[in-house]
Amino acid sequence: MDLKENERIDYIFDQKMPIIQSEEVFSFSLDAVILAYYTRISSRAKVVVDLCAGNGAVATFLTRKTKAKIYEIEIQEQLAEMAQRTAILNQAEDQINILNIDLKDSLKYLKHDSVDVICCNPPYFKVTPSSQQNPNQTLAIARHEIKTNLDEIVHVSMQLLKSGGRAFFIHRPERLTDILAVFDQYNLGINRLKFIHSFKDANSKMVFIEAIKGKSSEGIKVEPPLYIFEKEDVYTNEMSQIIHG
Numbered sequence: 479m480d481l482k483e484n485e486r487i488d489y490i491f492d493q494k495m496p497i498i499q500s501e502e503v504f505s506f507s508l509d510a511v512i513l514a515y516y517t518r519i520s521s522r523a524k525v526v527v528d529l530c531a532g533n534g535a536v537a538t539f540l541t542r543k544t545k546a547k548i549y550e551i552e553i554q555e556q557l558a559e560m561a562q563r564t565a566i567l568n569q570a571e572d573q574i575n576i577l578n579i580d581l582k583d584s585l586k587y588l589k590h591d592s593v594d595v596i597c598c599n600p601p602y603f604k605v606t607p608s609s610q611q612n613p614n615q616t617l618a619i620a621r622h623e624i625k626t627n628l629d630e631i632v633h634v635s636m637q638l639l640k641s642g643g644r645a646f647f648i649h650r651p652e653r654l655t656d657i658l659a660v661f662d663q664y665n666l667g668i669n670r671l672k673f674i675h676s677f678k679d680a681n682s683k684m685v686f687i688e689a690i691k692g693k694s695s696e697g698i699k700v701e702p703p704l705y706i707f708e709k710e711d712v713y714t715n716e717m718s719q720i721i722h723g
Contacts, residue, residue, distance in 0.1 A: 479498075479563060479566070479567055481498065482500075484500050484501070484502045485498055485499065485500045485560075486498075486499050486500070487499070487567075488505075490511065490539070490721065491539075491542070491721075491722060495538060495539065495542075495568060496564070496567050496568065497533065497534070497535050497538060497564055498533060498560045498563055498564045498567065499533065500533075500560070502614070502616075503533075503554075503556055503557060503560075503614075503616040503617070504532050504533050504557050504560075504616060504617065504620055505533075506532060506533060506535035506536075508706065508717075509599055509648050509684055510532070510535045510536050510539070510599050510648075511535075511539065511720060511721060512648060512674060512684070512686060512704065512720060513536055513597055513599050513646060513647075513648040513686065514535075514536045514539035514540055514597070515539075515720045516646065516672065516686050516688075517540065517543075517595065517597045517646040518595075518644065518646075518688070519540065519543055519544040519546065519594070519595050520594065520595075521544075522594075523544060523546045523594035523595055524546050524547065524594060525546060525547050525549070525588075525592060525593045525594055525595075526540060526544060526546045526547070526548045526549070526593070526594060526595045526596075526597070527548075527549045527550075527551065527584075527588065527593050527595070527596045527597075527638060528540070528548065528549070528550045528551065528596075528597050528598070529551050529581050529584075529596060529597070529598040529600070529631055529634065529635065530551070530552065530581070530598055530599060530600045530601065530620075530626070530631070531550035531551055531552040531557075531558075531561060531576070532552060532557050532561070532599070532620060533557050533560040533561050533564060534550055534552075534557075534560065534561025534562075534564045534565060534574070534576065535564075536597055536599060537550045537561070537565075537574055538564055538565065538568055538570065538574070540597070541568065541570045541573055541574070545573070546573075546594065546595075547573065547575065548573055548574045548575070549574075549575050549576075549577055549587075549588065550574060550575070550576045550577065551577045551579060551581050551584055552576065552577070552578060553578070553579065553580050553581065553619070553625050553626070554578075554616060554619060554620075555578055556616065557616070557620075558576050558577075558578035559578075561574075561576050562576045580625065580626075581626055581630070581631065581634050582626070582630055582634060584634050584637075584638060585634075585637060585638070588638055590637055590638070591637075591638075591639070591640050591641065592638065592640065593638040593639050593640060593643055594639075594640060594643050594644070595643065595644050595645075595646070596635045596638060596639060596643070596644075596645045596646070597645075597646040597647070598631060598635070598645070598646070598647050598648075599647075599648050600626070600628065600631050600647065600649065601619070601620060601621055601622050601623045601624070601625075601626065601627075602621060602622075602649060602650045602653065603621055603622045603623065603650075604622075604623055604627075605622050605623055605624060609622060611624075628649075628653065628656055628657065628660055629660050629663075632645075632660045632661055632663075632664050632666060633664055635664070635666065636664040636665060636666055636691060639666075639691040640691065641691055641692045642690060642691060642692060642693075643690070643691045644688060644689065644690055644691075645666055645687075645688070645689045645690075645691070646686070646687065646688050646689075647686075647687040647689075648674075648684055648685070648686050648687070649684070649685055649687065650683075650684065650685070651673065651681075651682045651683070651684070651685045654685060657685075657687065658695070661687075661689050661695065662695055665691065665692060666689040666690070666691055666693075667689055667690050667691075667692070667693035667694045667695040667696075668687055668688070668689045668695045668698050669688055669689065669690055669693060669695070669697070669698060669699060670686075670687070670688035670698070670699050670701060671685060671686070671687060671688075671698055671699070671700045671701065672685065672686040672700075672701040672702075672703065672704060673685050673686075673700075673703045673704075674686065674703065674704045674706065675703055675704070675705050675706065676705075676706050676707055677705060677706075677707050677709075678705050682703070686704075704716060704717065705717070
């Protein structure tokens, strides 16, 4: 496949899965890999939705664990187009459908209460007067709540999911108070948390979240943490297993 200027192809899972990347607009990172790895999809699932899909990395990874129809929802046209070419590159264009839309318009394309699984690697940072946003607008939108926010994403997830459907998010621990409140507001009961650390002696840098529509958040299971590095530039055994599939 011909690449555009400043694009490249990166591989993951032992060089078996190519993803079209560009540092000028977006490159997936370990948070996308971790999200896809810990997302659980039942063999009975028919529809999976990846919100804030970026260049399609998470959805592409999920094709390894499900035959369900996967919809990627991405507001930025350039990223959605990259995701489309990545799907073709992985011969997954019949399974993956990219919707280049604002996620609040999702119900115009997908039925209410029709989705089995939602996953999302959302913009992490609130927009405040003191926010230091990337001057590259594409990267700023991917990282800051410019085009959407946590409340809107969780609200849309609640509308799309079937009763008992599952939502999987990865986010920042410093937003956990907001996360718990918003998920509870929209009747998505958090049942699993996993904190992710760069090193064993480092503070958590990410948190993985699983929630179920219609389930109480009482009795949240906090799983053992994931440590990414054993030492500088050396992955832990668990992280190495995640990266190599």
